[in-house]
Amino acid sequence: MNKKTFGSRLVSAPYLVWAAIFVIVPLVIMIYFALTNDAGNFTLSNISGIGKYKKAFLYSIVYAIISTVITLILAYPMAYFMTKIKISAQRMILLIVMVPMWMNFLIRTYSWITILANKGIINSFLEKLGLPTVHLINTPGAVILGMVYDFIPYMILPIYSVMSKIDNSLLEAASDLGSNGFSKLKSVILPLSLPGVVSGITMVFVPSVSTFYISQKLGGNKTLLIGDAIEYLFNAGPEYYNVASSLSLVLMILILLCLAVMNKFSNDEGDIIV
């Protein structure tokens, strides 16, 4: 018996070695860079110098929270309504939601410029109708729109996949017990769909808080988000690797803290719903 399981445990060895070299060691090197200066001596000045970037962190977090909330508000009813239609139609719509994820997000983001620009589709439409044009591009609103757009499938899918597993008999039981639509939603659907919501939130929040493309294209490159700052520093030269690493480290810790808090809210055993 022992021998047999030893054999099957052994097959995970290549992966564990791989993960040690390419997951753990890189993080260790990053921490090393974050805690040393250009000459390789230990220093805390990179970490203490983070204060300079507090605005970037603040903006990133605020934008990410706003876009996660909007995404949730848009995606939750979508997922709910999807469960209410015919099974074959459900699968079709699921595919339709997923297809844009296979498209390059750079291109999808870029297309929004054509839509939102001062001379873009929306504004030329307004002009034709004789209405005043609106200033959309290069605003915080455009950046948030970009985030919502790029990441909304990651919210719809996990919520839908949890909701579609909710036992119909539960809902019937609730109706029999006199629940109306709203209280049914509150007492049955909402709690049962929570794990999906939690994993959706993490899957939207993490990329939003660390993005470095959307703000450059849709925000006019004016507000530096934390991802932009890191990317900029890495392109400024190897002498900035230390500062950039310390920013990445702080970003990573921030994300892990958020995930830990989110996990407190969910009761599932860390199964990721994708």
Next chain:
Amino acid sequence: MKALSKIYIGLIIFFLYAPVLVMIFFSFNAGESVWVFDGFSLDWYAGLIFNSEMLEALKNTLIVALLSSVISTILGTAAAVGISSFRKKISKRLAMTVTNIPMMNADIVTGISLMLLFVFFGKLLGLSESLGFITVLIAHITFNIPYVILSVIPKLKQTDANLREAALDLGCTPIKAFFKAVVPSISTGIFTGFIMAFTLSLDDFVISYFTCGHFQTLPIVIYNMTKKTVTPDVYALSTIVFISVFILLILYNTVQNGSEKRRSKH
């Protein structure tokens, strides 16, 4: 209520597809702009055949996606089998935590940490150039494996452990037992993991961006193009990718529907 929900679904789908429609529309532009429509033409599609930079990038992307998804499927499946037979809870937890890191971490952090590793080792080994095809491949395998593991493990949990025991008792070698008894029951998980790995790799920009050197994948080329004036050829290529994926998925769906119907008839 029914109508309302249908309208809502329609609106969200419209939101999801608005930029895609814009893209498809302008890919047929006769002019050079992705802003002003000058009439219909297929020139940009035809021009793609001669755009060696983009075709090369497409080839690179496909090679990396295929290799990395195959390797990570093998490594990941083996890992899943191994990890689920860990007896100590703590070592299982530890392995799963490590597995979760690349999934949960921001792409930019993963990309940067890998780049630092490659550059660091490159210096150590005295290489004149440390980034390139190999590093992109390693990076892709690294972020792909967790998805394979996480789609195989649930299937392993559902598999009857006795199946393998029985095969062993019947005189199979452990390896044969694994392939004859275990693999068939987890094959859907392996397949899902493979498909996920493939698509993630195909679409990855951020991690490739930091690890590619002058090896260019399609997202990198597109990124460089959106830094200049974007011409409709990028849109044309994306439209082709989009339509191929769309058709493939719909086919996959109808095939699956068909097989389900057949199964329910039995």
Next chain:
Amino acid sequence: MKKITALLVCLFIITATFCSCGYEYADIEYDATYSRELAGTTLNVYNWGEYISDGGDDSIDVNLEFEKLTGIKVNYVTYESNETMYSQLKSGGVSYDIIIPSDYMIERLKNENMLKKLDYQKLTNFKYIDNKYKNLFYDKNNEYTVTYNVGMVGVIYNPTIIGEPEHTWKSLWSKKYKDMSLNFSNPRDCFMTAQMILGYSLNSTKKSEWKEACELLKKGKGVLQSYVMDEVYGKMETGEAGIGPYYAGDYLTMAETNPDLKFYYPEEGTNIFVDAICVPSSVKNYEAAMMYINFLSEPQIALANAEYIGYASPNTSVVNNEDYLYYKNPILYPKEKDMPKTEYYHDLAPELRSYYENLWLDVKLY
């Protein structure tokens, strides 16, 4: 599934045959002779975006012509700032055989021993380079460089949107042009626009002067539509933005698409720059690099590049060619009396460099 793929491929081929828009090789007479000894090897070229004639608009595709001539495969990668290029090279992550940095960056690369001397014996076309553009401050004995392009920064504007601005850098920050104005997204050029207004040297060693420029940039941010590099093309050509600073040569390219666009050199003076072809010390295919450099200085190739890129050419065979599209163009080759006051960028001391990089981050974070 196979059928669908086959169908797609067929459609693709059919469209391709109906519109024959493949690249047709030009009939070029070369000055130098090129051997095919290195056929099959690869040459890694790292150049600015939009900085080579690429076959668009019936131009010559320089890289394809080189490949056809020598059999060497050109792997062409672009960057959008000197700093990005430097960072990539310095990290040791990549090696290139050809780079085309600007003056101050060449100075820095040379000081850090990151360049390799060129073999001028092989560069027979070096004779075409105007003596004005030899032995410049970054390469006093001309051992490392062959000048590729020369340029000055000016202001591009669209009179149909913003009318006629005053010909000064201050116009970029005029409240009248709120959300219409662009600026550079790289520190040296962006600071330049402020330093010129303040009347400071672009290579000032006084931190206080950089700080003042930084404050000015912060103040102006409210008016700004966006920080751009090559995105400026789309924004100016479509009328999305009304005014923005960029390199004079790029203005000429934009004006071909949108003839409304106009250009001026601000009265305070401006930056003049030279971009030159160099070989980094980590070069792998040195001989091919020499061939490529010589190739770029070929009269017909240099002409194609000069017309496509639109920058002022240092190549005498181009400048004196009466058929050259920009022959005696007043913007590229202003007469002595119209020449604006100019200053080159120089490489600054490391401490000052990190000082202004940090100030730039302050501007971006503001």
